[in-house]
Amino acid sequence: MDVVVIETPQLGDRSYLVHDGSVALVIDPQRDIDRVEKAARDAGVRITHVAETHLHNDYVTGGLVLAEKHGAAYLVNAADEVSFVRVPVTDGQVLHVGRLAVSVVATPGHTHTHLSYVVRDDTYDGGLEAVFSGGSLLYGSVGRTDLVSPHDTAKLAHEQYSSVRRLVDASRPEAALYPTHGFGSFCSIGPASRQESSTIAEQAKSNHALTDPHEDHFVAELLENISAYPAYYAHMSPLNAAGPGRPDLTVPDSVDPVELSRRLRAGEWVVDLRHRVAFADTHLQGSVSFEYGRGDNFTSYLGWVIPWNQPLTLLGPHGEVHKAIRDLARIGIDNPDAAVGPDSTGLDIGALAPQSPRASYEHGDWNLFASERKPEDVVLDVRRPDEFKTSHIKGALNVPVYELLARISELPDDRIWVHCATGYRASVAASLLDRAGREVVLINARFRDAAGSGIETVP
Template sequence: MFFVDTLEFEGLGNRSYLAGGPDAAVVVDPPRDVDQVIAAAARRGVRIAHVAETHVHNDYISGGLELARTTGARYLVPAGASVSFERTPVSDGDAIAVDEGLVLRAMATPGHTPHHTSYVLEEDGRSVAAFTGGSLLIGSVGRPDLVEPRLTERLARAQHASAHRLADSLDDEVRVLPTHGFGSFCSSSQAEGDATTIGAERKNNEALTTDVDTFVARLLAGLDDVPAYYAHMGPANTAGPAPVDLTPPRPADAEEIASRLAAGEWVVDLRNRVAFAEGHVAGSFNVEGEGKLATYLAWLIPWGKPVTLLASTPEQIAMAQRELTRVGIDRPAAAATGEPHAWIREGERAASFPRARFADLAEVRGRGEHVVVLDVRRDSERAAGYVEGSQHIPVHALHGRLGEVAPGVVWVHCAGGMRAAIAASLLDAAGREVVAVDDAFTAAGEAGLPVTGPVDTD
């Protein structure tokens, strides 16, 4: 009897899989930190015989090469992927024996990348699961614009054809197990639900319910900004990522924190946004450790800039360090734990800023006070409606465009509060007077603020 274990990585919105039989298993699209994969195999009591990549990843650094080296497994990589290390090239139709009666069959499914390959797990000749990587997702497909702009439309058409190939080749009950689509920006849209089958996708996936021209037009129109750090992920995966070092960073005291800030390095406070607003090291930035830390920090920080982490506990530092290695931020320069007063030099004071709701903003505007309303959501979110008179700079672009923010007290908002807190910390560090709106955007209209939208983008 076969098994499939799912390893979820909520911070990146991805999944990896351990699948096999009583004795041996294959790992599909492993994370950079492979220790947890090895532990999952140990719990099952199986040997990792194969490590399979569906494609050269653009959104995270793979642990596939290290996992294969550590376990002695065969490293299966699509033959069309140009890589700089030894691997077992896999072509369409190749069959790999995983365990007795259990076979992994490669199926070329280009679209997310030109070489993208899905793997169909067969038990005694019957297809039972399809590891679809960035091809067929839950209600969606992987985005086709991460390789080369001139290839985007061609890859979008290939996504449509690949989705149909999967649907035409597999029975309704076959489980669809994608890598992307659970918050990853590699997905063209986000999954609704966390499980699906070929039959469900036949009914609900636009790639399978619309003609190719309509599908491609809608897919391309819906593409949003690509995280800046993606530019570094593909080359790292092609070259062959180095093993990670998860030993604790060197401890930093208040003097060193101040020195690093003075040198222009990044000091990132991982505490929740409420605690940060109440008191923090002046000049530090807030990216909550529980959330999309790796995505937003890697998107914002100038690549290669040293980063020092601040958190309440060593466990929070360790968790953040693990997340950051997945996107190539391998070693924090230093770290400090405890309370903010211990991170601030004697005689200096903690910085702070207020938090508010949209109802508070409506009240301030109602009194006739002039304030700057800064919307830091993505373009697609803005197109669906915005507060009239607000300025728009997506949070991932804000650090490089702080000089564009209009003068005055800045009330910054996003869709729920997390990105507004990041933006507020950037503005606060730059010396701006800021109020972080910690509220759902739907509350804006309910509070009486004039909201325009949706916007016609045709």
């Protein structure tokens, strides 16, 4: 048995191709299935089965399209209410993929109908075993339990406690563990580990979901650590239950400059993908900054901040626009328009809409803040409330970036210095404030460096 990992760091998830050298099972494929298909071609195997651990809340699946394209069996929990033909599977069922035996294990918690798959090869490699746990048992923690309904959160947390133990009992200690979430995904919760691999035995010794002997204590701790999750999550499970189609990942013809100017004047969402400092220095008035390619924040925060199902236009070099279209398709944002320039760091964004006015705002580090901030200026911290609670600048206001659009009117009319943990969320917030006609300064620096510049932080 061989397991090929297909990473999606933009969402903090992994998909898997597990095969016996001839035929393969795919677990939790992302919507851009060409990556999975390439992995299968590289391995010289045929995809005969595709399986979902659950109806995902953080991305649109490629499972149905992949299964239909390859004539593969599409394994989905029989209890899931879906609008497409699937092979219904249930707890305790064993399926065969070539010489691999695939055992279905019910592991409710992340969702009511969550499944895990224990894959065993008893005829080769000494009975090698792999556990595909989806959003159940993760490296260091478990999948969050509040995505179904606020009324079900505590009940699902109790089920998560029981499910991970059931999964351990159904597996061999030496079995390799392959979760879908837990690599930066907002679907994980608690003290998730940064490790790249693990086994059932390792998790049994270190994962708080397995080491805490008191279920009520574990549940209370889990619920206490629940934080906000992206707004677009509300749309993912219904899309997956309906059976999403294959996305168009091609870059469309560039928007005409006159049309782009009209969109900006009309207040449509025009997203600039360039570096946040380049945006601050000059941008098309009315556009917003979602820097592409710096960390893995783009997809989640764009889907979180911009209202769902609104017309969207991307601005930037062709290569970055192409990659952004792929990323957005993973969360169900299909066929955005684009105003595309050459693949060059010297892209003149104004040339895409010569008739539109340009804008800019000040930016700097904590030294600039310390030297130029006036007493009446506002300090806006756009991190999550739990981050703010841990430590913040004395006197700062906290409005998470994902709430800012609805709360701009609450902010004083004075100049606003905006920051986050690294500068990325602050750059999004600064562009939203600029779009709203506010005077803003972007603090393009890490929060952890504030104290070193003499900035007073509390507690």
